[in-house]
Amino acid sequence: MTYKTHMLSTFIVGELVAVYSDIIDTKEKAIGFFIALLFGSLFPDIDEEKSKISKMLPSFVSRSLNKLSHRGFTHNILGISFFFVLSYFGLSMISPDKAVVITLGFMTGVISHVFGDMVTYSGVPLIPGLQNIKIPIFGNFKVGTSGETKVYLFFSFVQIFLISYFLYGRVI
Ligand SMILES: [Zn+2]
Numbered sequence: 001m002t003y004k005t006h007m008l009s010t011f012i013v014g015e016l017v018a019v020y021s022d023i024i025d026t027k028e029k030a031i032g033f034f035i036a037l038l039f040g041s042l043f044p045d046i047d048e049e050k051s052k053i054s055k056m057l058p059s060f061v062s063r064s065l066n067k068l069s070h071r072g073f074t075h076n077i078l079g080i081s082f083f084f085v086l087s088y089f090g091l092s093m094i095s096p097d098k099a100v101v102i103t104l105g106f107m108t109g110v111i112s113h114v115f116g117d118m119v120t121y122s123g124v125p126l127i128p129g130l131q132n133i134k135i136p137i138f139g140n141f142k143v144g145t146s147g148e149t150k151v152y153l154f155f156s157f158v159q160i161f162l163i164s165y166f167l168y169g170r171v172i
Contacts, residue, residue, distance in 0.1 A: 001116045001151075002144055003042055003052040008155045010041035010112040015162060017108050024101055032098055033105035040109020043083070044074040044117075071132075075114050075124045083110055119151075 001009070014037040018024050024033050045051035047068040054062040073079040087106050091099035115135075117124045121142045123132035134140055138154075141147025161171045 001113075001120060002148060003045070005148055005152050005155065006041045006113050006116050007038055008152065008159065009116055010037060010109050012155060012158055012162065013112045014105065014108055015166075017104065019166070021104070023104070029098065029101045032102050036102045036105030037109045040106040041113050043106070043110055044079070044113045045070075047072060047074045071117060071122065071124055075117060076126055076128050078128060080107075080110060080114065083107070120148075 011034075014034060018030060018033060024030050042051070042053040042056075046053050046057065046062065046065045048054060048070045049062070049066045054066060057065075068074060084103070084107055088099055088103045091102055095102075114124055114126070118126070118133055118135045119138050119140065121134075121140045123134035123140075125131075126133045138151045139147060141151060165171050
């Protein structure tokens with residue numbers, strides 16, 4: 001998925017988490033949650049030189065992370081677990097009261113990203129050593145093709161319906 005499709009699809013998941021979980025109960029927590037969510041939606045692609053997140057990070061950070069193979073550690077179960085531990089315990093030391101909400105946002109972003117890559121043609125090596133996992137919804141489109149444009153449009157409509165639902169209590 002391109003970064004735009006990752007951000008849009010993850011934002012939709014994040015909206016549902018934010019609305020239906022009761023731990024995001026202040027404006028500050030909601031802002032922290034959504035910033036962490038969008039950061040997490042791009043984060044696994046730090047293993048790719050030309051990705052949006054690599055361009056956003058300082059070059060000395062991205063250059064060292066780009067040495068990882070693409071859709072490797074940052075897209076598998078070990079990497080996801082590592083990010084969770086690092087995020088939760090790191091944040092607990094800095095800001096204990098916001099650690100849960102920010103970790104929830106970040107990990108929702110990371111997991112949505114990996115799930116998003118699973119619906120593409122290449123799939124994701126979620127479990128190291130095993131075959132790439134592909135989920136055959138949306139026809140396993142190739143990244144950046146017209147197949148992805150259709151998926152982006154689909155999520156755009158879902159977003160419109162959700163806004164309508166949140167504002168007026170009905171889909172249309
Ligand atoms: Zn990815």
